[in-house]
Amino acid sequence: MKRVFGWALGIILLVGLGGHAAFAQTADPTAAADAYVNAPRNWQMWLPVPGSPMEARIDWLMKYVLWIMTAIVVFVGGLMAFVLFRFNAGKNKTPAHFTHNTLVEVVWIVIPTLLLAVIIVPSISLIYYEADDANPYMTITATGHQWYWEYKYDSVPGLDYTSYMVPDDKLQPGDIRRLSVDHPIVVPVGKKIKFEITSSDVLHGFYLPSLGVQRYAVPGTMLTSWTTIPKIGTYYGECNQICGVNHDAMPIEIKAVSMEDYQAWIKVAQANYVMNSYTPHPLSSPLPVNEFAGLAVTK
Amino acid sequence: MSSTTHDDHAHNDHTHDAHGDHGHAKPGFVRRWLMSTNHKDIGTLYITSAVIAGCVGGILSMLMRAQLMYPHNHIISSGTEWNAIITAHGLIMIFWMVMPALIGGFGNWFVPMMIGAPDMAFPRLNNMSFWFLVMGFIFVMLGLLIGDGTGAGWTIYPPLDNARYSPGIATDFSLFSLHLAGISSLLGAINFIATILNMRAPGMTMHKMPLFVWAILVTAFLLLLAIPVLAGAVTMLIMDRNFGTSFFEPAGGGDPVLFQHLFWFFGHPEVYIMILPAFGVISHVVSTFSKKPIFGYLGMAYAMVIIGFVGFVVWAHHMFVSAISTDSRVYFEVATLVIAVPTGIKIFSWIATMWGGSIEFKTPMLWAIGFIFLFVIGGATGVVLANAGLDQELHNDYFLIAHFHYVLSLGAVFAIFAGFYYWIGKMSGHPYPEFWGKVHFWTTFIGVNLTFFPQHFLGLAGMPRRYPDYPDAFAGWNFVSSVGAMISGASTAVFFYILYRIFTSKEKLADNYWGEGATTLEWAVPSPAPHHTFEDVPVIQ
Numbered sequence A: 001m002k003r004v005f006g007w008a009l010g011i012i013l014l015v016g017l018g019g020h021a022a023f024a025q026t027a028d029p030t031a032a033a034d035a036y037v038n039a040p041r042n043w044q045m046w047l048p049v050p051g052s053p054m055e056a057r058i059d060w061l062m063k064y065v066l067w068i069m070t071a072i073v074v075f076v077g078g079l080m081a082f083v084l085f086r087f088n089a090g091k092n093k094t095p096a097h098f099t100h101n102t103l104v105e106v107v108w109i110v111i112p113t114l115l116l117a118v119i120i121v122p123s124i125s126l127i128y129y130e131a132d133d134a135n136p137y138m139t140i141t142a143t144g145h146q147w148y149w150e151y152k153y154d155s156v157p158g159l160d161y162t163s164y165m166v167p168d169d170k171l172q173p174g175d176i177r178r179l180s181v182d183h184p185i186v187v188p189v190g191k192k193i194k195f196e197i198t199s200s201d202v203l204h205g206f207y208l209p210s211l212g213v214q215r216y217a218v219p220g221t222m223l224t225s226w227t228t229i230p231k232i233g234t235y236y237g238e239c240n241q242i243c244g245v246n247h248d249a250m251p252i253e254i255k256a257v258s259m260e261d262y263q264a265w266i267k268v269a270q271a272n273y274v275m276n277s278y279t280p281h282p283l284s285s286p287l288p289v290n291e292f293a294g295l296a297v298t299k
Numbered sequence B: 001m002s003s004t005t006h007d008d009h010a011h012n013d014h015t016h017d018a019h020g021d022h023g024h025a026k027p028g029f030v031r032r033w034l035m036s037t038n039h040k041d042i043g044t045l046y047i048t049s050a051v052i053a054g055c056v057g058g059i060l061s062m063l064m065r066a067q068l069m070y071p072h073n074h075i076i077s078s079g080t081e082w083n084a085i086i087t088a089h090g091l092i093m094i095f096w097m098v099m100p101a102l103i104g105g106f107g108n109w110f111v112p113m114m115i116g117a118p119d120m121a122f123p124r125l126n127n128m129s130f131w132f133l134v135m136g137f138i139f140v141m142l143g144l145l146i147g148d149g150t151g152a153g154w155t156i157y158p159p160l161d162n163a164r165y166s167p168g169i170a171t172d173f174s175l176f177s178l179h180l181a182g183i184s185s186l187l188g189a190i191n192f193i194a195t196i197l198n199m200r201a202p203g204m205t206m207h208k209m210p211l212f213v214w215a216i217l218v219t220a221f222l223l224l225l226a227i228p229v230l231a232g233a234v235t236m237l238i239m240d241r242n243f244g245t246s247f248f249e250p251a252g253g254g255d256p257v258l259f260q261h262l263f264w265f266f267g268h269p270e271v272y273i274m275i276l277p278a279f280g281v282i283s284h285v286v287s288t289f290s291k292k293p294i295f296g297y298l299g300m301a302y303a304m305v306i307i308g309f310v311g312f313v314v315w316a317h318h319m320f321v322s323a324i325s326t327d328s329r330v331y332f333e334v335a336t337l338v339i340a341v342p343t344g345i346k347i348f349s350w351i352a353t354m355w356g357g358s359i360e361f362k363t364p365m366l367w368a369i370g371f372i373f374l375f376v377i378g379g380a381t382g383v384v385l386a387n388a389g390l391d392q393e394l395h396n397d398y399f400l401i402a403h404f405h406y407v408l409s410l411g412a413v414f415a416i417f418a419g420f421y422y423w424i425g426k427m428s429g430h431p432y433p434e435f436w437g438k439v440h441f442w443t444t445f446i447g448v449n450l451t452f453f454p455q456h457f458l459g460l461a462g463m464p465r466r467y468p469d470y471p472d473a474f475a476g477w478n479f480v481s482s483v484g485a486m487i488s489g490a491s492t493a494v495f496f497y498i499l500y501r502i503f504t505s506k507e508k509l510a511d512n513y514w515g516e517g518a519t520t521l522e523w524a525v526p527s528p529a530p531h532h533t534f535e536d537v538p539v540i541q
Helices: A002-024 A053-086 A102-131 A259-272 B029-033 B039-068 B079-114 B123-145 B170-198 B211-242 B256-290 B297-313 B315-319 B326-338 B340-354 B363-386 B388-394 B398-428 B434-461 B472-503
Strands: A138-145 A148-153 A160-163 A185-188 A192-199 A204-208 A213-217 A223-228 A233-239 A252-257
Touching (some): A053 A102, A102 B340, A213 B388, B039 B398, B079 B170, B170 B211, B211 B256, B256 B340, B256 B363, B315 B326, B363 B388
Parallel strands (some): A138 A192
Antiparallel strands (some): A148 A160, A192 A223, A204 A213, A233 A252
16 A cells, blocks of 8 residues: 555656656746846746845845744754654653743743844834835836736826736747736836836736835825836836736836936837826737837847 | 544443433434534534535645646636635635634534533534534635636735626625634634633633643634624625725725725734644643643743734734835834744743653654644744835745745644544544554645745745746746645545544544543543533542
């Protein structure tokens, strides 16, 4: 019986791994892109490469807290392993009967409390840093819709457009399935960008992992966040609050470009984009013509 | 499962030789199982229904992992179906699996026995609370199966589940199912509080109560205070959906964020409602198999009281990226982190209980050790998530999924199995097969860790929850996770084989089949526990 079970497990694993190997050959389409692309990688085990100072600080605090927590898990695990080894019935036939030890009881209250204090100090400073959206260079209002994003550039009159995921059958070379969109957000590199996030229908989530930005998009409420992207390139995000049947099909794409390219893009966008369009387009809305031709960042 | 306790008590010469059964005729099947007022029979009903609901919820999770095994998969045909499945999985596992198993099941069976009471304080209320739960289960299944199903996630946030975006009747069924489960829990909580405060045997002072009883008492108070808030929020949702109110409609002056506050004012105590009874079970198992009394009894009991209390003032850590102010983020982070201290007291006290003991690695002890270690991992990631600044990165992604499955799927469920193997002899009168119990433990342990550990990586890489399809870069760890889920699924077959072995066993067990380490009152009565536990009131020194 035991052997049958082992074989069954082995077969499941082998079949699965075989299937997976066949798939893996087509994975990681980002490798071919020449411009800098900050997208998730297969078998990634840690946070994204920080695309913003905020994400760099999150990365630092994450390491700091996780090292402390890992030490605690290793300590508790080691302690348990020792106890189970030292006091198992074979080694220790007669159990002790103590039930109190004031010293250790005080120690295991005081030390965890101190560790918490050590975590809380840098953690609170990060909260205030993340909340500091004052004095931005520009503000973009991101409005969630079922199931696309709408971006309005507050400082550019009339620049208000929708952004749909590129459907699987319309993918161009260099696109990333489920992350690339038709009209990305385009921002100048190195400038502080404030996001005002809201929704026109249900809750959505404006989530940019590589920039450390996340806020719910709540109808009737405006939440804010901000970012600064020091490096020219493409960054991705996703809707991260369940919003209906196409919750997984409204990603966010941000291109950070030089100031000259940004100015050039504004003119192209103003000329080509559908303005103030609140009516849902079909997902296969036509891709814009050559909007990035001649820019430093290409698709 | 349903063949526990009956029959044998008539032949049992421990208690029944002189008095028979106090003149009660042995009830027929309908009278016994449909109209039951006996705490053990009702406990058995709860455990049986938890097994059934666990299978339904488990099948849903297998479907989800099958869909996520590869990107661009089509096992689940549409986003609608996917959302209905994730919603039902969450609701069923919480309200119809974990809670009925730990509170309704083990709580009903062992709280009266452990405090030397003849039954629960309100036996008919007890019956009613079980059948409300069954009605609720029917409703939640209708919410899954009718039309498009309920697709707002177990957190049922509006506006997605209002009449405009979820027009079908399925959502109403799911909302009413929460009312039914809520009433069931509320009646159960009242019953436990009345029983524990009033019906303890002479000499059983509050500070002598077994820790499982303490755990159920604290849990009952949490239910009593949290469930009405959920009921209010759900009622407002139903009103918004059906009667034109706008509690949560911005267009009518309402606010969806209000619902989030109300939901998590219930929802955060709810996670302690699920884990405190598990703490109670683990204390008994660790003490029994270390053959040592529990270390720091009072600290253990009051740690649960503190966890319960602080658990009520931390709810908005579920809303760090929603509409709360910066200073609120700071407060809710600090308050949340404080809970780590009493939780640490419990972990260290369990280890101190084992220290110096004579530890036997029977199946219940394996589950308990697994619980402690995996709960520490889940607690560690909980501390990470409690940092509002980090939650901005990790909120709603797979790091969170990994975290709460470590404390629930690997925490509460491990405690349920620890309790099952610990008490099944007392409930059924028959031993479980030790070898297969260990096979069940190891396959589950490997399966769930393989399922949920890689999800930490997915979350760090930025994979959002509730996605039926994902960017190809997340394929690797999703595949590993799905293989783990298959192994966990296969381990359930081992569990059913064990159930079969238990209920076809001819072997009889002694009153106290665990020996010197098992010191609570349930071990002083025969196995299986007779229909009426105590013929004479036990006196505790």
